[in-house]
Amino acid sequence: MKKFTCVQDIGNLKSAIEEAFEIKKDRFKYVELGKNKTLMMIFFNSSLRTRLSTQKAALNLGMNVMVLDINQGAWKLETERGVIMDGDKPEHLLEAIPVMGCYCDVIGVRSFARFEDRDFDYQETILNQFIQYSGRPVFSMEAATRHPLQSFADLITIEEYKKTARPKVVMTWAPHPRPLPQAVPNSFAEWMNATDYEFVITHPEGYELDPQFVGNAKVEYDQMKAFEGADFIYAKNWAAYAGDNYGQILSKDRDWTVSDRQMAVTNNAYFMHCLPVRRNMIVTDDVIESPQSIVIPEAANREISATVVLKRLLEGLK
Ligand SMILES: CCC[C@H](NC(=O)CCC(=O)O)C(=O)O
Numbered sequence: 001m002k003k004f005t006c007v008q009d010i011g012n013l014k015s016a017i018e019e020a021f022e023i024k025k026d027r028f029k030y031v032e033l034g035k036n037k038t039l040m041m042i043f044f045n046s047s048l049r050t051r052l053s054t055q056k057a058a059l060n061l062g063m064n065v066m067v068l069d070i071n072q073g074a075w076k077l078e079t080e081r082g083v084i085m086d087g088d089k090p091e092h093l094l095e096a097i098p099v100m101g102c103y104c105d106v107i108g109v110r111s112f113a114r115f116e117d118r119d120f121d122y123q124e125t126i127l128n129q130f131i132q133y134s135g136r137p138v139f140s141m142e143a144a145t146r147h148p149l150q151s152f153a154d155l156i157t158i159e160e161y162k163k164t165a166r167p168k169v170v171m172t173w174a175p176h177p178r179p180l181p182q183a184v185p186n187s188f189a190e191w192m193n194a195t196d197y198e199f200v201i202t203h204p205e206g207y208e209l210d211p212q213f214v215g216n217a218k219v220e221y222d223q224m225k226a227f228e229g230a231d232f233i234y235a236k237n238w239a240a241y242a243g244d245n246y247g248q249i250l251s252k253d254r255d256w257t258v259s260d261r262q263m264a265v266t267n268n269a270y271f272m273h274c275l276p277v278r279r280n281m282i283v284t285d286d287v288i289e290s291p292q293s294i295v296i297p298e299a300a301n302r303e304i305s306a307t308v309v310l311k312r313l314l315e316g317l318k
C-alpha cells in the first residue's frame with residue numbers, strides 16, 4: 001500500500017478485517033517490521049484518539065515516532081500558490097512538505113476542512129500536496145472529506161458486535177454548537193456502502209451529504225422511522241454540505257439528540273460515536289453510559305486499524 005486515504009486503498013474488506021482480528025490477538029506480532037523506520041505525524045488540528053492510537057500502532061510495529069503540531073512551534077505555513085508572502089507566514093507548505101519527508105519513512109496528516117472554499121476542501125488540496133511533494137507514503141489522520149482510520153475501526157467494531165450477518169446500521173445527524181466537518185460521516189458512509197449491511201442515513205432536510213458518499217444508502221428524514229429495528233446507531237454532527245449553505249449550521253434542534261426515546265424503537269441497538277462527543281447535544285448521558293454504548297471499544301479499535309494500515313505501508317516500502 002502506497003497511501004491510505006479512502007476505503008479503496010485498503011483493498012478487500014474481508015481480508016482487512018481478518019488481518020485486524022489477527023493483529024488484535026497479538027498486536028506485537030510484526031514488531032520487527034518497523035525497525036529503524038520513522039513515522040511522522042503532522043497535525044493541523046487537535047486530536048486525542050488519533051494522536052495516541054496511531055503512535056501506539058507505530059510502537060506495536062517497532063517504529064520510531066515524531067509528532068508535529070503545525071500550529072504550535074512550527075512556522076505558520078502558507079498553503080496557497082501564487083500568494084506574495086509578505087504577511088505573517090514565513091514558510092510555504094511546498095518547502096515544508098519535502099523537508100519533513102527528508103526526516104521520516106511514513107507520514108500521517110490531519111488537516112480538517114476549512115469551510116472557506118468547498119472545492120479547496122473537496123479536492124483534498126492539503127492532503128494531496130503531502131502525497132505529491134513529500135516523497136513518502138502518506139495516510140490520512142482525518143482530512144477534509146474522509147477519516148478512513150476511524151471508519152476502518154468502526155467496521156472492525158461492527159464486525160465484532162453484530163448479531164446477524166447483515167445488520168441494520170443507521171447513521172444519524174445530531175445537533176452541535178459548532179459547524180463540524182463532513183469527513184467522519186462521508187467516510188463512514190463510504191465504508192458502510194462497501195459492505196452488504198443495510199445502511200440508512202437520517203438527518204434534517206438541508207444536511208444532505210455529497211452524493212459520492214451517500215451512494216445507495218437510504219436517506220430518511222424521519223429519525224424515528226430510520227431507527228426502527230436498527231442494530232447499530234452511529235451518531236455524528238456535520239455542517240451543511242449542499243449549495244450555498246456549505247459549512248453552515250442550519251439546525252440545532254435537540255429533538256435529534258439521541259435519547260432513550262429513539263433507542264426504544266431499535267432492535268436493542270448498540271450506540272456508536274467516533275468521539276469526542278458533546279453530551280446532551282449529540283447523545284444523552286443515559287444512552288452513552290448504557291450497556292449498549294460501545295464508544296470505548298470503538299475507540300480502542302483505532303489502535304488496531306492504525307496497526308493494520310501502518311503494517312501495509314511498511315510492507316509497501318520494500
Ligand atoms: C474525530 C472527530 C473530529 C472532529 N470533531 C470536532 O472537531 C469536535 C470539536 C467540538 O466538539 O468542538 C470532526 O467532527 O470531524
Ligand SMILES: NC(=O)OP(=O)(O)O
Pocket residue numbers: 046047048049050051142150274275276
Ligand atoms: N475519533 C477521533 O479521531 O478522535 P480524535 O479527534 O481525538 O483523534
